[in-house]
Amino acid sequence: MARILPIFPSKFIIFSLLSFLAIILVTGENHGFVRNLDRRLIGQIKKKEKLSHIHFYWHDTITGRNPSVAQIVPPVSNASATAFGAINIIDDPLTLGPKLSSKLIGRAQGFYALTSQEEVGLLMAMNFAFIEGKYNGSVITVxxxxxxxxxxxxxxxxxxxxxxxxxxxxxxxxxxxxNSSTGDAIVEYNVYVLHY
Structure with missing residues (x-):
């Protein structure tokens, strides 16, 4: 009489091989909340890093019917020539050309703080959120x-x-x-970015 082997050992062998493969792909120490990964696990193995140049104009509008800037903290002193201490939230349009009517390719969303007492100097934190073409939904953080x-x-x-x-x-x-009387500005940006 022929003996039939149970299915269990073959499932055990497959599980063991998959576990071994996972151990090979995960490198370094595992501290429970941080682990080093092999790039293949997140699909980076076949992608080559590329250098892109992105050119646009940033429109910071403080005045008018539709400002793109909201001051959330006033300067320490109204007499300050540098507006030291002021913090502004922005949702500035990014366009292909210097005119606001140029094609909109995204928005700069974030804030800038006036952090210098000696000159007009900003600490800027912004996301360039693109809406055009294949870059729609992609973001660069500065x-x-x-x-x-x-x-x-x-x-x-x-x-x-x-x-x-x-x-x-x-x-x-x-x-x-x-515009020195309103503070409105148009700034040309050249972004050089390495990415996958």
Missing amino acids: LGRNPVFSKVREMPVIGGSGLFRFARGYVQLSTNKF
Whole structure:
């Protein structure tokens, strides 16, 4: 009489092989809340890192019918020439050209604080949230110092999401137009970003 083997051992062997494979893919120590991963686990093995240049204009509108800036903390002193201590929340349009009527490609959402007593200097934290083409829904995050009246300023790209996952790089910005009586500004941005 032929003996039939139970199915259990084959399931056990498959489970053991899968467990072993998982151990191979996970590298380094596991502390319960942090573990090192192999890139293959998140689909990064086949993707090559690329360098992209993104060019747009940032419209910071403080006055008018539809301002894109809201001051949430006033300056320490109204007599301060640098507006030291003021904090503004922004939802600024990003356009292809310097005119506000140019094609909208995204929005800069975040805040800037006036952090210098010596010059007009900002601490800026913003997400460039893109809405155009294949980049719709992707974000680049910038955090850095912006000495407003310098001809060219530079801030780091500290991350991103969507098509800009694992982003790093820098932005260079220069003022295209500034209205000293209203504070409204149009700033040209060149973003150089490494991403997958």
